[in-house]
Amino acid sequence: MTHTCVFFHAHPDDEALLTAGTMARLATEGHRVVLVLATAGEGGLAAPEHLARGLGGLRRAEARASARLLGCARVVFLGYGDSGHGSPPPEGSFAAADADEAAGRLADLLAGERAAVLTVYDPAGGYGHPDHVQVHRVGYRAARLAGTPVVLEATVDRDLLLRGIRWASWIHRLPPGFDRDAFHRAYAPRAQITHRVRVGQHWAAKRASMAAHVSQAGGGDSVRTLAALRRLPAPVFRQVLGTEWYIQRGLPPGTRLHHPLAAFNDGGNRA
Numbered sequence: 001m002t003h004t005c006v007f008f009h010a011h012p013d014d015e016a017l018l019t020a021g022t023m024a025r026l027a028t029e030g031h032r033v034v035l036v037l038a039t040a041g042e043g044g045l046a047a048p049e050h051l052a053r054g055l056g057g058l059r060r061a062e063a064r065a066s067a068r069l070l071g072c073a074r075v076v077f078l079g080y081g082d083s084g085h086g087s088p089p090p091e092g093s094f095a096a097a098d099a100d101e102a103a104g105r106l107a108d109l110l111a112g113e114r115a116a117v118l119t120v121y122d123p124a125g126g127y128g129h130p131d132h133v134q135v136h137r138v139g140y141r142a143a144r145l146a147g148t149p150v151v152l153e154a155t156v157d158r159d160l161l162l163r164g165i166r167w168a169s170w171i172h173r174l175p176p177g178f179d180r181d182a183f184h185r186a187y188a189p190r191a192q193i194t195h196r197v198r199v200g201q202h203w204a205a206k207r208a209s210m211a212a213h214v215s216q217a218g219g220g221d222s223v224r225t226l227a228a229l230r231r232l233p234a235p236v237f238r239q240v241l242g243t244e245w246y247i248q249r250g251l252p253p254g255t256r257l258h259h260p261l262a263a264f265n266d267g268g269n270r271a
């Protein structure tokens with residue numbers, strides 16, 4: 001049996017880093033994969049030539065290219081503005097949007113797609129970007145409204161990340177301005193993670209998805225994360241990018257699943 005899986009992200013390129021391997025794996029297995037982006041990421045950093053051409057349009061095109069490479073059946077932009085770390089978030093931005101209104105729009109899409117699974121972010125919004133925190137808030141509300149049975153929080157194993165950063169700091173210098181302490185609050189501790197999805201076989205698709213975001217090669221809101229990842233020792237790098245992590249709330253503590261659709265008993269294998 002095939003299912004529709006909706007991956008909800010804040011900005012183009014978030015899907016490449018956090019869930020691209022899972023998306024490629026599900027599409028390869030015949031499931032319908034839908035990418036929903038709250039914003040076009042126009043508030044991200046980029047080289048002046050990209051900014052001059054209008055970053056929003058460029059990043060929408062990059063997201064469509066990334067989605068095609070991952071085998072997505074559909075890409076939807078909710079059309080909110082990128083808050084760009086603004087504090088308070090600017091009017092019209094996703095972070096400033098009414099959560100119920102945004103959830104209603106996402107719920108219509110989930111219902112129309114008869115989605116079996118929705119991915120959101122952990123409560124920290126990964127590294128705390130206000131648009132990411134809003135993805136968590138809006139995503140859960142939408143799933144409740146639409147009756148979507150499974151919500152998975154896309155995250156990173158914080159314990160592994162901190163170990164990698166420690167190693168990287170011994171071997172290389174960390175990027176200037178790199179705030180190591182911020183990672184003690186970022187993403188989620190290992191004990192909370194319920195799904196470890198192996199995506200090593202979809203490595204090429206994941207790398208191609210990352211490469212599709214050309215305008216973000218030298219900037220972007222996840223630049224510090226990407227910079228840190230690039231400095232990890234090779235075995236840790238492969239482990240960090242060859243696994244994707246999710247939290248399904250309400251499962252018994254210690255549950256270890258290796259397939260995003262484990263709840264549906266069609267490929268969900270326990271460790």
Ligand SMILES: [Zn+2]
Nearest residue numbers: 010011014221
């Ligand atoms: Zn983002």
